[in-house]
Amino acid sequence: MTARAAPVLLDSLDAAIEAMLSRIDGPLHVGAPLGLGKPHRLLNALYARVERDPSRRLHLYTALSLDPPGGGKGLEARFIRPFVQRHFGDDFPRLTYVQALKRNALPAHMEVEEFYMQSGALLHSTQAQRRYASLNYTHVARALGDRGVNAIVQKVARSADGTRLSLSCNTDLTFDAIDALVARGLPRPLLVAEVDPELPWLGGSASVEAAFFDIVVAPPAPYPKLFGLPRQPVSDADYAIGFHASTLVLDGGTLQIGIGALADALCHALVLRHTDNAAYRRVLHALRAAKVDDPALGPFVEGLYGCSEMINEGFRRLVEVGVIRRKVVDDEALMRRVDSGHASDDDLARLEREGEFLHGAFYLGSPEFYQWLRNLPEDQCRGIGMKRVSEVNELYGSNESLERMQRRRARFFNTCMMATALGAAVSDALENGHVVSGVGGQYNFVAMAHALPDARSVLMLRASREAGGRNTSNLLWSYGYTTIPRHLRDVYISEYGIADVRGRSDEDCIIAMAGIADARFQATLIETAKANGKLRGDFALPAHCADNLPGHLASAMSAFRADGTLPDYPLGSDFTVVEQRLVMALSWLKANTASRTAKLKTVMRAIGTGTSTDHEAMARMGLERTSGLGQWLQARLLSLALSRTAS
Incomplete structure (x- = not known):
């Protein structure tokens, strides 16, 4: 192989852009990693340069363009603005193209195409919605090849001696995209790295x-902070879902999880199962879980192997307590001997020495998570392998027989927004076509679960939601959009239990799904199924399903909330103690002002409320002293919310 020439080394973003433009003729077709690996400052410099020159068209192909929360209005603004300033820093480089997309103001000679969006952030951008590309994560590299990408820009880490660079947070698509382009007979794209x-x-x-x-x-310097995802509080429903899900995880198996409060709850349940099994079983008993006395739900002896497109906060905690520790090596013969129980002492020594216990294609988390990665002891750091997404998210194209052995007893946990009684999932978009997020790797893992003999795909969802003052079921008879088709149905979990629907008949699937629905919506679901000839006329749900209500769940969880078994922030918090109280209060206020009637009632109660005794919270919101009617009313509303959510 011919050695590549030394790279052009620069210390100016503008010089890097000029170097790019001088080496690429015509339109710029630029690929940029999703999430943390996107070089914000370099992309902003590119945007500024091309914006001034309409003759140079720019097509950007990317995903998950992270943008800190906006300012909001009223009480929301009083909370968010100081938090954003502290958490992200005054110099965080917001992506210029994202701000333009949000205003539908992207110049005509620029185009941005994303295959995964920050959840809900671009719902109202017609420019972003029109140019969304619906792709499985593993098909993105092929699409980049089809589009003839001629440059890839990426944020990297640099070794102390400067001879090596680390793709660090994003090994997911860069290598695969280069291969896809070269396989089509196209030139290798210009690769531009921004050192951070x-x-x-x-x-x-x-x-x-x-x-x-x-x-x-x-x-x-100065170097902006890395984008830190603010960790959100975990609700009673989230915890119930997480604990039910944890009962499906088998010792010695493989774990994939997504991100968000449901994943946090699942990870906390697995930690508790391993470190305080008695308390873990008490929670399961309170939830009336079916496997509460199962000996297989003891602490992890062999441990788990993590294989997930995204490494996040939950994996950090699972590694720290020793749940994630089962190692694998890329040696098929050795893994076969380990799997069959015939590994020699030399095999086991090599597995311990060279093995990796966690594979991912990208990572994203809190500042605490990034600090953990920086400070990992060398032996632990060697146990984390960053891979191509084609290696992590599917079995085909690399070494399928090896990966089948590595991924034994796999459990793939993902979330969805809604599900139908017939087992289809709605995870990324609405029936009007508006994209909330994207398919990402969800379909990949669902399909892989069906391809592996002892794997399961588990989709987790809250049974109901509240919007505009109305409660709505997330378990529906039908919906005008599908992410996962009904023929790939496997396991669904709500806060009210587990519906195992793999291979079931339609009638059995409907019964199982109705059994985990909110009791307020069960009758409508069942009657609709009967009216459509999918359920026998004399069917009735078991009596205990009538308890599938938020109030019953809150009662079951209250003791564990009080004694600290189920903390609001199981994986740590980016909010101060005072801000945590405010998060609860503002959430209560949002729920109780969602409709015009509810808002009027809440305002009337607030008017009669005195000043809060939580002086720290009032000061944090700048409402310890008020000026004018608007501030006075804000202070009264906040006082009411703080009193209603005080523990």
């Missing part, structure tokens, strides 16, 4: 020689 000293160094397959890139730019 804040980015944790990860070696192994994430590490490349500096010459892998054509241009390396290292802008001078």
Whole structure:
């Protein structure tokens, strides 16, 4: 193989852009990683340069363009603005193209195409909605090849001696995209790296020689903070879902999880199962879980192997307590001996020495999570392998027989917004076509669960939601959009239990799904099924299903909330103690002002409420002293909310 020339080393973003423009003729077809690996400052410099020159068209192909929360209005603004300033920093480089998309103001000679959006962030952007590409994660590299991408820009970490660079947070698509382009007979794209000293160094397959890139730019300090996802509180419903889900995880197996409060709840349940099994079983008993006395739900002896497109906060905690520790190596013969119980002492020594216990294609989390990665002991750091998404999200195209052995007893946990009684899932978009997020890797993992003999796909969802002052079921008879088709139905979990619907008849599937629905909506679901000839006329749900109500759940969980078994923030919080109280109060206020009638009632109660005794919370919101009627009413509303949510 011919050695590549040394990269052009620059310390100016503008110089890097000029170098790009000088080496690419015609339109710029630029690929950028999703999430953390997107070089915000470099992309903003590129945007500014091309915006001034309509003759240079720019097509950007990317996903998950992270943008800190906006300012909001009223009480929301009083809470968010100081938090954003502290958490993200005054100098965080918001992506210019995202701000333009939100205003539908992207210039005519620029185009942004995303295959996954920050959840709900671009629902009202017609430019973003029109140019959304619905793709499985593993098909993105192929699509980039089809589009003829001629440049890829990426944020990287640099070794101390400067000879190597780490793709660190995003090994997901870069290698696969290059291969896809070269396989089509197209030139290797121009590779441009932006060095970020804040980015944790990860070696192994994430590490490349500096010459892998054509241009390396290292802008001078100060360096903005990495984008930290604010950790959200976990509700009673979230915890119930997480604990039910944890009963499906088998010791010695494989774990994939998504992100968000449901994933946090599942990880906390697994931690408790391992570190305080008695308390874990008490929670299961309160939830009337079917497997509460199962000996297989003891602490993990062999541990789990993590294989997830995204490494996040939950995996950090599972590694710390010793749940994630089952190692694998990319040696088919050795893994076969381990799997059959015939591994020699030398095999086991090599497995311990060279094995990896966690594979991912990208990572994203809180500042605490990034600090954990930076400070990992060398032996633990070697256990984390960053891979191509084609290696993590599917079995085909690499070494299928090896991956089947590595991924034994796999449990793939993902979330959905809604599900139908016949087993279809709605995860990423609405029936009017508006995209909330994207398919991402969900379909990949559902399909892989059906391809592996002892794996299961588990889709988790809250049984109901409240919007505009109305409660609505998330378990529906039908919906005008589907992410996962009914023929791939497997396991669904709501706060009210588990519906195992793999291979079931339609009637049995409907019965199981109705059994985990909110009791307020069960009758309508069942009557609709009967009217459509899918359920026998004399069917009735068991009596205990009538308890599928938020009030019953809150009663079951209250003791565990009080004694700290189920904390509001099981994986840590980015909010101060005072802000945590405010989050609860503002959430209560939002729920109790969702409709015009509810808002009027809440305002009338607030008018009669005195000033809150929580002086710290009032001061944090700048309402310890008020000026004018508007501030006075805000203070009264906040006082009411704080009193209603005080523990």
